[in-house]
Amino acid sequence: MKAIQGKRLFAGIHPHGRKQLSSGRALEQLPPPEEVCISLSQSLGRPALPCVEKGAKVKRGECIAKADGAISSDVFASIAGEVIDIRTMTAQGGGEETFLVIKADQSGEEFRFPALSDPTPEEIRARVKECGIVGLGGAGFPTAVKLSPPCPVDTLILNGAECEPYLTCDHRLMLEFTDEIVRGARYLKQALDCKRIIIGIEDNKPDCISAFERYPDIAVVRLRKQYPMGGEKQLVYSATGRKIRPGKLPADAGVVVQNVATAFAVCEAVEQGKPLYERAVTVSGGAVNEPKNVWTPVGTPLSALVSFAGGEKTSPSKIVQGGPMTGIALPSYDFYTHKTTSGVLLLDEKEASLSEPSPCLSCGKCADACPMLLMPMQTDFYAEAGDYEAAAKQGGALHCIECGVCAYVCPARRPLIQSIRKTKQEMRKK
Amino acid sequence: MTKQAEQTTQVAVSVPPHIRGRRTTRGIMLDVAIALLPSAVMACVYFHLYALMLLLVCIAGAVATEFVYYFVAKGGFAKKCSRAGEVVKSWTRQFDCTSVVTGLILALILPAYTEWYEALLGSVFAIALVKMLFGGTGKNLVNPAAAGRVFLFISFSLSAGALLVDGTLTTGSTYLSGTLLSEGALSGGSSYQETIELSLLQLFLGNGVATAAIGETCKAAIFAGYLYLVVRKVIKWWQPLLCIALSGFVSVCLAATGGTFDITLFPDYCLSGGLVFGAVFMATDYVTSPKGTYGQLVYYVALALLTAILRHFTHIEIMSFTILLMNLLTPLIDTYIVRRPFGYKREKKAKEAVR
Structure with missing residues (x-):
């Protein structure tokens, strides 16, 4: 459907996007790393419980840890190999997390669930749960939980705003896998039993907007380039005019918001039975040689990603996992990607803010x-x-x-x- | 490996966001100083070297006071003397130009016959007692410049309102109210010994005849500064306008109590005295005005009412006093006017209970 203009937010900012660094780069597959460290805390809620022993041979896509509780999610091996260690390390957030270390072997075996054809809503929900899909926008809320809202919803909103500066992985995904995202959205719509699908895309991605305009059942909303347009409450307001009341879920306003990357993962899970063990990650920043968008197995060491992107151009002032506005600054490269990692940024001296705080002026x-x-x-x-x-x-x-x-x-x-x-x-x- | 270890120590870790806007405190203060420049230049045009002297004394006094305070206040004095170079360096690094702005504003709201030592004393008072003693930038309760002005008014009876023609000072017993300048505005002003008549254009441009403070005469220059501040988004456009227009209107209404209601006096009231300068440069001071939009609305409305009423009854230069008064009310406004978060709806309990 022809794109309509989204509402302006009450407030927001226009940071320098710097998306042109990587927005022209097609998604590339990272060569399989020799070793991955997969955290068992891949979503909100409690960490998953490991279901393989040390020394076990695992296939790519095999479940290695089971969800513990309602808002936890299953974790899958992202490369085929041998579990060589289960250890506790400091994770990027600063807390201690349990990691499964898998060393790659040459077998390259892969595990898939059986593909579903013409699935029922129950089958879709069950598949989303068994494939361990979580919200890939950053919060990591299990998608299966979102698919059983506490009150009836009439609208599914796909979040294609990608308002964070630098990040372009959703942009590339929308451009290269438009059809898959639409099919995933249709499955989600079926599971939610809602009336319409809206996709919100910021107007700095006109190519994506025209790509989605071709589908008659998808309402495209052209969002103004304004940070934080991709925030759940902001997106719902801009796309539908509904306001989510403080402390309430979007379902309260009759909507469910899913990231485009999540819709893509749902499509793959339903049609190919592929569990969520890899995702698109943007490697960018002024201190990296060749900014790139990379298909990355969960648990890849950041150093592997950075060296795939041509290594450091200058020594970075900040290493950020996620976007520059909400991401986590890391002290070194000794960390590993999560299901929710959308970017790895190496900010140079000019980009990173390093100034000291001074007294508040009350400028408002x-x-x-x-x-x-x-x-x-x-x-x-x-x-x-x-x-x-x-x-x-x-x-x-x-x-x-x-x-x-x-x-x-x-x-x-x-x-x-x-x-x-x-x-x-x-x-x-x- | 050692190379990598070396490298990682240089990486900064902090809470997000990892990128920041370009605005800094110093930048904002420089913007205010630039906005004050037209007024300063016009002051020099009308009052020649005398105004220049006042400007220099006030700015130098303010900056020097801040430096001395910084040098003396924290850490051992003797210890700092031994490392004077370092202290100067750290001071310049944290120097945010607020004292420059304070000095500039104070000079511009002083009457032209102010002695140099009076001006110096005023700026020292403003910085040392009003700003630094309360904790420096961002912590002062009241506007330092306004407080300095009031201090001088009380100590030396320095009232803006000396008659000045063509730059020659004729100070003396005649203190005209700086607020009541134009002929028509003198409701009940017959008790004043001398008044001068100014056309509206003269009132707007200053025109070398002034009874108010040196920076307040030329409204055109103040307006240029206002435009600059608005374009640079330092202040919100409606803030001074609301204050000036409402104050002018209330003055007209108050004047009507003694005679006929004459709306043509509106521009006279708006442009006379220190109202325009105070509303543009002093009331909008970040530190001492409310933080939320609704709080600001209350603040400017109250300021306008107070100014108009006090002007009507006291016949003295009142803007600094009303600004001080409103500064003191600011914390109260901030405490009681709380913003509602996005999507907030008032609970409908009361209505349902009635049913």
């Missing part, structure tokens, strides 16, 4: 830019003084989506996100 720029209409400076003020209750009440920290807009615009370079996270943590304890 953070409040003016906040897409959730909060008052980050108030949270920062009270959190610094240790009064977390006032920080939550005055600043509205508990409603924060941590998009990073406030800290981006802050002229005093206050660590606002840090204050907000701390406030959330302290309030959760109470």
